[in-house]
Amino acid sequence: MVWDALTLQLGYNATLVAIGATLLGVSAGVTGTFLFLRKRALVSDAISHATLPGVCLAFMVLVALGGDGRNLPGLLLGSAVSAWVGLLCMNWLTRRTRLAEDAAIGAVLSVFFGFGIVLLTIIQTMGAGRQAGLEGFLLGSTAGMLWSDAFVIALGGAATLGLVLVLRRPMTLVAFDPEFAAARGLPVHRIDLAMMGLVMAVTVVGLKIVGLILIVALLIIPAVTARFWSERSERVVLLAGLSGGLAGYLGAALSASAPNLPTGPIIVLVSFGFFAVSLLFAPARGVLAAVLRHLRFQRRVHIRQGLLALAQGQTIYEPLTLRLLRRAGVVRADGVATETGKARAAKALRDEKRWQVVRADLAHEATAALYDGLRDIETVLTRDQIADVDSRIGGPQEVQP
Amino acid sequence: MNGEEFVPLSLTPLLIGTFAAIACALPGNFLVLRKQALIGDAISHVVLPGIVVAFLLTGAISTWPMMLGAAGAAVVAVVMIEAIRRLGQIETGAAMGVVFTTMFAAGVLLLEQTDTSSVHLDVEHALYGNLESLIWLDATGWSSLTDPQALAGLPPELPRIALTLAGVVLFTWLLWRPLKISTFDEGFARTIGIRTGALGMALVIAAAIAAVAAFDAVGSIIVIAMFICPPSAARMMTNRLEMQVGWSVLFAAFSAISGYVLAGYGPLWLGGTDAVSAAGMIATMSGLLLAVAARFGPCRTRAGAPVSG
Amino acid sequence: MLELAAVQGVSVPTPDTQDSPLAIRGLTVSYGQKPAVFSVDMTVQPGAMTAIIGPNGAGKSTLLKAALGIVPMVSGQVTVYGKPLTEQRARVAYVPQRASVDWDFPTRVIDVVLMGLSRQLGLLGRIRARHMQRAADCLRQVGMQDFADRQIGQLSGGQQQRVFLARALAQDADLYLLDEPFAGVDAATEKAIITVLKSLKDAGKTVVVVHHDLATVTDYFDHVYLINTRKVAEGPVAQAFTAESLQAAYGGRLATAQIDQISHALG
Numbered sequence: 012m013v014w015d016a017l018t019l020q021l022g023y024n025a026t027l028v029a030i031g032a033t034l035l036g037v038s039a040g041v042t043g044t045f046l047f048l049r050k051r052a053l054v055s056d057a058i059s060h061a062t063l064p065g066v067c068l069a070f071m072v073l074v075a076l077g078g079d080g081r082n083l084p085g086l087l088l089g090s091a092v093s094a095w096v097g098l099l100c101m102n103w104l105t106r107r108t109r110l111a112e113d114a115a116i117g118a119v120l121s122v123f124f125g126f127g128i129v130l131l132t133i134i135q136t137m138g139a140g141r142q143a144g145l146e147g148f149l150l151g152s153t154a155g156m157l158w159s160d161a162f163v164i165a166l167g168g169a170a171t172l173g174l175v176l177v178l179r180r181p182m183t184l185v186a187f188d189p190e191f192a193a194a195r196g197l198p199v200h201r202i203d204l205a206m207m208g209l210v211m212a213v214t215v216v217g218l219k220i221v222g223l224i225l226i227v228a229l230l231i232i233p234a235v236t237a238r239f240w241s242e243r244s245e246r247v248v249l250l251a252g253l254s255g256g257l258a259g260y261l262g263a264a265l266s267a268s269a270p271n272l273p274t275g276p277i278i279v280l281v282s283f284g285f286f287a288v289s290l291l292f293a294p295a296r297g298v299l300a301a302v303l304r305h306l307r308f309q310r311r312v313h314i315r316q317g318l319l320a321l322a323q324g325q326t327i328y329e330p331l332t333l334r335l336l337r338r339a340g341v342v343r344a345d346g347v348a349t350e351t352g353k354a355r356a357a358k359a360l361r362d363e364k365r366w367q368v369v370r371a372d373l374a375h376e377a378t379a380a381l382y383d384g385l386r387d388i389e390t391v392l393t394r395d396q397i398a399d400v401d402s403r404i405g406g407p408q409e410v411q412p
Numbered sequence: 413m414n415g416e417e418f419v420p421l422s423l424t425p426l427l428i429g430t431f432a433a434i435a436c437a438l439p440g441n442f443l444v445l446r447k448q449a450l451i452g453d454a455i456s457h458v459v460l461p462g463i464v465v466a467f468l469l470t471g472a473i474s475t476w477p478m479m480l481g482a483a484g485a486a487v488v489a490v491v492m493i494e495a496i497r498r499l500g501q502i503e504t505g506a507a508m509g510v511v512f513t514t515m516f517a518a519g520v521l522l523l524e525q526t527d528t529s530s531v532h533l534d535v536e537h538a539l540y541g542n543l544e545s546l547i548w549l550d551a552t553g554w555s556s557l558t559d560p561q562a563l564a565g566l567p568p569e570l571p572r573i574a575l576t577l578a579g580v581v582l583f584t585w586l587l588w589r590p591l592k593i594s595t596f597d598e599g600f601a602r603t604i605g606i607r608t609g610a611l612g613m614a615l616v617i618a619a620a621i622a623a624v625a626a627f628d629a630v631g632s633i634i635v636i637a638m639f640i641c642p643p644s645a646a647r648m649m650t651n652r653l654e655m656q657v658g659w660s661v662l663f664a665a666f667s668a669i670s671g672y673v674l675a676g677y678g679p680l681w682l683g684g685t686d687a688v689s690a691a692g693m694i695a696t697m698s699g700l701l702l703a704v705a706a707r708f709g710p711c712r713t714r715a716g717a718p719v720s721g
Numbered sequence: 722m723l724e725l726a727a728v729q730g731v732s733v734p735t736p737d738t739q740d741s742p743l744a745i746r747g748l749t750v751s752y753g754q755k756p757a758v759f760s761v762d763m764t765v766q767p768g769a770m771t772a773i774i775g776p777n778g779a780g781k782s783t784l785l786k787a788a789l790g791i792v793p794m795v796s797g798q799v800t801v802y803g804k805p806l807t808e809q810r811a812r813v814a815y816v817p818q819r820a821s822v823d824w825d826f827p828t829r830v831i832d833v834v835l836m837g838l839s840r841q842l843g844l845l846g847r848i849r850a851r852h853m854q855r856a857a858d859c860l861r862q863v864g865m866q867d868f869a870d871r872q873i874g875q876l877s878g879g880q881q882q883r884v885f886l887a888r889a890l891a892q893d894a895d896l897y898l899l900d901e902p903f904a905g906v907d908a909a910t911e912k913a914i915i916t917v918l919k920s921l922k923d924a925g926k927t928v929v930v931v932h933h934d935l936a937t938v939t940d941y942f943d944h945v946y947l948i949n950t951r952k953v954a955e956g957p958v959a960q961a962f963t964a965e966s967l968q969a970a971y972g973g974r975l976a977t978a979q980i981d982q983i984s985h986a987l988g
Contacts (some may be wrong), residue, residue, distance in 0.1 A: 052506040055451055108706045109714040109825055114644050118702055121637035125695020128540045128634070129675070129688045136686040149539065150520060183826025228513030235506050271524045279517035286510060290500050298499045303662040304754065310796050312749050316760040320747070329747065329796060370949070370972045378426070379972045384950055419783050445826065453758055586844060593836050597822045599791045603815040651872035653827045714874070
């Protein structure tokens with residue numbers, strides 16, 4: 012069953028949903044990355060919640076004009092307008108008042124959503140059953156998706172992707188360093204608005220499939236996931252699109268394979284699965300790698316400190332230092348230095364002296380900046396340079412037992 | 413309107429709405445000042461999965477397990493956000509976005525997977541509450557307030573939210589000084605022995621409890637409005653924390669009462685026949701209040717922010 | 722990145738650290754993989770005014786913050802008057818960098834000073850006339866008595882710094898730790914602060930200041946502690962504040978002319 016779903020053999024509707032979700036995943040992942048790099052991920056939460064009043068108003072207008080209230084392009088247009096109004100409110104609050112951005116986001120999202128709920132209850136009284144399609148916009152509803160709906164989603168997704176492609180350079184610059192971008196003459200505020208506009212477009216496109224509450228996940232999670240795997244912004248964008256698209260595809264296929272598996276939540280959970288794996292196991296930024304690195308680092312600090320203390324004949328009080336020194340064969344069980352220990356302590360002290368010379372010397376300024384107490388001097392100076400330093404220190408120092 | 417109509421139909425929803433709004437606005441003051449307003453957002457989204465899990469474990473819709481479930485979910489969410497932020501070096505906003513959307517999705521999925529058709533637990537209710545239904549059918553008028561038999565028929569949400577409000581007030585009163593100091597200057601707070609980490613967690617838990625208790629009244633999304641709008645509007649009115657908290661309580665009560673009244677009677681005044689969502693109207697009113705305060709409040713702009721040397 | 726867990730050993734006070742207001746042994750603090758402070762010792766002399774100096778990013782503020790438990794350490798021991806800090810909090814007052822707080826916070830000058838009394842007041846103690854009197858006294862000492870009811874955001878940078886100092890005075894501690902109190906303040910404030918600090922010293926208190934202005938070290942302080950990730954020198958200004966130790970601490974980053982000037986001033 013799952014295999015059938017993955018190979019798009021579960022029928023017309025399931026196939027449409029899978030294609031739509033994949034496209035949505037890619038464009039949300041790519042767009043969301045810029046938002047994430049700009050450190051404004053949760054602005055998308057305000058934008059998405061602010062679509063609700065627009066959807067309702069559009070429905071009311073459509074009905075008033077005598078049409079079918081469930082015309083998707085009409086509803087999406089309405090949602091875009093109200094999301095834009097929400098965005099402007101948020102900008103006004105942060106620029107013109109003392110409110111911080113987080114409070115402005117929360118205020119806009121909750122008030123617009125609340126107002127949307129008011130409108131929804133008005134629509135409910137307009138005629139029984141006619142609002143049924145609207146509540147689907149909260150959590151998405153893919154049942155009974157039409158070919159025309161899929162077409163709108165595909166078109167919207169593709170258009171968004173195209174715009175991102177055009178705007179990627181200025182958006183990356185602004186996300187990375189807005190002040191520098193402003194100094195280079197880029198209209199930072201307008202680029203920010205364009206970025207928000209793209210987020211809004213993705214949100215609107217995604218309303219039908221995942222709904223306004225969960226679209227935020229599609230914008231944020233793939234970007235965060237991708238960030239674990241690369242330090243280069245273009246790659247992060249690419250990887251985010253990939254993981255977003257894959258999550259959309261797998262999620263849609265899985266949800267079609269069994270009853271009671273709503274599409275939106277499944278896509279989000281698949282996406283989170285990718286995130287969790289990345290968080291734990293990514294090679295450089297993952298938790299596992301960080302834990303190992305930290306333990307190694309702590310060991311180095313303690314051993315180095317212990318060696319210096321030994322060389323200067325100081326007593327070591329820290330149990331962890333003593334334990335590590337013992338394990339490294341530097342001291343015996345009673346805390347007295349072994350022969351190797353004495354040699355290593357002498358070397359540590361000598362390196363420390365060498366560093367002192369290096370750091371006091373104008374000629375070595377660039378090297379001196381690398382000093383952190385742990386770096387081996389051999390890694391930054393050539394043998395000749397070390398010999399030169401040594402000649403300034405004088406003969407080897409005696410190590411006290 | 414006379415007491416015969418008002419007491420059974422409107423008194424309890426009004427009280428519940430007002431208590432809920434105040435219980436959220438109190439911790440909201442500190443959340444907004446700590447730039448943690450969106451913790452309220454995260455908490456309110458994870459209330460749903462918390463309640464669903466509690467329901468799955470106990471098999472019944474009962475108050476205390478659900479409160480526990482939701483508060484537990486809030487703690488899990490905050491711990492996860494903190495863990496992702498630190499372990500993954502991810503900015504707080506993005507970490508929140510990952511956690512609360514995932515937990516919300518899990519909640520919706522669980523809800524769809526479980527047969528809850530026999531009980532009153534559905535997504536829409538969770539999202540925007542059901543304040544209108546919290547009526548007091550046993551009441552016949554003002555005299556019912558002294559009638560023990562009628563009082564026994566009060567909707568259980570009322571004593572629950574009243575108790576929560578009392579708890580939140582007590583929390584704010586007891587920990588006022590440490591909360592104020594650590595919100596203003598965390599480093600200094602630590603040097604005088606305030607355990608800022610534990611205090612921050614306590615604030616989040618207090619907010620979570622308020623959110624859960626208010627959940628029945630206004631639903632999980634609109635709770636955010638109660639956390640953020642009254643304190644933000646109050647921030648525009650004064651430059652003293654004591655006064656700000658006072659204003660926020662006033663604004664919260666005003667939003668709740670005016671929102672409820674407008675939702676119930678507004679459509680009638682406009683010639684309609686049916687009431688609109690009270691929860692939605694309360695959020696709308698709090699937003700309007702914020703807009704007015706942001707436009708006309710005496711302290712609406714930033715005081716001369718220091719230029720660091 | 723992993724938040725570095727504090728790996729504190731058992732504190733064993735040695736005789737020479739017993740009476741020191743602040744004794745640090747083997748302190749290493751790291752942000753990420755690069756130690757900001759590596760294996761430093763420090764023994765603050767009682768009743769003295771000590772300057773912690775060193776180039777930017779040398780770990781001056783980090784040293785202070787780690788000693789106070791504000792940032793976690795990778796290794797090291799800190800004692801305050803021979804005991805762990807947690808038992809001696811009432812004897813320590815800290816003045817953070819001005820930029821570390823949100824000056825838009827809704828509170829008045831007098832309220833900030835009253836925060837310094839919070840250990841006395843406890844959780845629920847009422848603020849009585851004598852507390853207000855004390856806070857007003859502290860404000861007067863830093864010349865800010867006329868600003869008691871101002872919102873803190875409406876003050877100039879120097880005035881904000883003086884309010885922070887007044888809060889520390891209200892704590893009535895024995896050891897005062899100040900992080901860059903002279904950074905970006907006007908001349909009047911600098912004068913007011915140094916006057917207060919000298920009067921603290923005259924009252925037998927110990928003062929430690931993270932300082933960046935080498936030109937005023939000899940005028941203001943009697944002890945100096947030079948740091949650049951590692952301890953470079955420590956002792957009375959006449960002995961430790963020398964051209965050699967400055968060269969060692971600042972390396973090529975300090976113009977030789979400047980060092981000449983300072984060593985000239987030292988005689």
